[in-house]
Amino acid sequence: MQPTGNPNVSRETIICTVDVVLLSLKDAALHVALLRREHEPFAGALALPGGYVRADEDEDTESAAARILFEKTAIVSPYLEQLATFSGRARDPRGWSISVAYYALVPASLLELEHHPEIQLLAVDPLKGLPFDHRDIVQAAVARVRSKSSYSSLPVFLCGEQFTLPQLQAVYEALLGESINKVSFRRKMDELDILEPVQGARETGRANRPAQLYRLKQAYRKLLSTTDRAINPD
Template sequence: MTARTGRMNASDEANAYPAPHVTVDLVIFTVRDEQLHVLLMKRGAPPHKGLWALPGGYIHPEEDLDLDATARRILLEKAGIETPYLEQLQGFGSATRDPRGWTATFTYFALISSETLALRQGANAEKVAWRTISGYGAAPGLAFDHDQILTAAVTRLRSKVEYTSLPVHLLPTKFTLTDLQRIYEQILARPMDKSAFRKRIAREDFLEPVEGEMRRASNRPAQIYRLKPGQATAFFDSTI
């Protein structure tokens, strides 16, 4: 506070209000054994030592340029994962979500092809494992408010899959239309008509055939496809 004006300067004002702890938590999805899975880590340190939790960590202001940079750093440090599909979900915060004090977290969900993924155990984790999504969660109950975060992420994913091309990010770089349809069906938990599905995918025009590459099938070879260059996410004009 300045003697002349009686007002606090910027530094004094910043110190007058305790800052909450700020973190980024990640919901990492993949499809394994024809089921949607989420990556969990068994905590090796308090609080909630021994409980399963989503990967996460504190923001590092000295090295993280923005929230996306924080999320990508944590993905690499905690799970050995680089540059997946990454989308900010929402913020969560309260005085009770963490026994260490008032905390706020920015949450992201990521989509990974399991065929190209080699997990790495990160700091403060006794074990890293994939857990099957059952309904909108993963048993057993998770640490902190991570059950709530996971439910929000599964809800967002299933909603967006209805009208976008997001499932391609759960597949290898090259795949068949049957592979893609199966991923949609596994996430939405319902079958789809093959003819109607292929007409919709052709109309949305976000894939291209890989010339000269086919996969053997029971009746006839299946064409191999890939995402068109520069195509991130296609948004459909109606639900699939």
Template sequence: MKRYEDPLALVDVTLFTIREGRLSLLLATRKNRDEPYFGALALPGGVIHTDEDENAQDAASRVVRTKLGFDPPYMEQLYTFSGRLRDPRRWSLSVAYYSLVPESVLEQTQVEGLEFVPADRIPDLPFDHNEIAAMAIRRLRSKSTYSSLLTFLLPSEFTIPELHAVYEQVTGSATNIAAFRKKVLDEDMIEATGERRKGGQHRAPDLYRRKGNGLQELKRTI
């Protein structure tokens, strides 16, 4: 009976944040000399550990935790990429995820070899990571218009102008802030904390937080 080589089973994570006012993608330097593209910037990823990972989501969470130094506040499966030529080692498949992380969380990591690049200026990456990143950006922009997804890019407390700025940056659309405020409040996706942002020369703006812990889908698009 003919025997077949097992495929290489991987996970890859496209991790987004807002850095210097721009939607940015985190890339990590490949540090294993025994693996392809040593020293290159790529999406954080790794092999699924069948002895400890219950599923692909657990593997992706482990990769972020061990390679980046934190647990991702939000992560969702994107797509499965597979093929004979995507990895020089052998036939492989990668379950890709996208994750959103506030910049304040990323500032706490002590991991070296990380680099942030604007989402509209991603360099040539190894494997099929450019294709994965492009799909993740499309998903992020689309889902941002009908869910509370973008609140995961902000700290636990934020102002409506800060949320509005993130929405415009991610979606690339200019929206009236008064209409935006009405929509997000009508959808009940955020709630007031009862506090105000301190500092500044003008009237301190009200602070809000995401309502609930998980993702909320909206009745109407923003």
């Protein structure tokens, strides 16, 4: 955004891309959605869904991320947020590049394999063998989600539309890696004031008292609450 020099002067091209870290919870562990690359570089390798920013059709990089995610996985994520920008000469063999990374959270039900056979879910914990700097990007996304989880309602986006409080607590515990005091958890959820019981809806079928089903209040369906210190581990 500066005037020094002539913008039309010939310079080395900068490659502008976006990458999307699509996260979901499977078997109580965070997994990232990867796709097999069809073209060079790294053809055949599993990598984050990503692509070039198209100045002629994308409004900004966020819409580019949403477009690419949809084109490649047919998924529209209810939660998509900018993570950070990764740049430099070394990260892409094609040349000096910028990748604006986004992360998305979706419930596992959205990733049913029969509907998305092209998606490979890989646990984020021992993550290795990714091309480019995709490992760094995924780790940054995981760190962000874990960090935000302790003081926000982010994890609800990993649940389906309706869920019980014990289910939601299990999601928080999976993200934070620690067990949470049940009473404290419910107190915090009550304070956050973002959930509403689904009248008459209970989780039935098991040999115990059925749990009340909840859902995000309408006002928060597409929004994230960031009330401070909402959830704390034991």
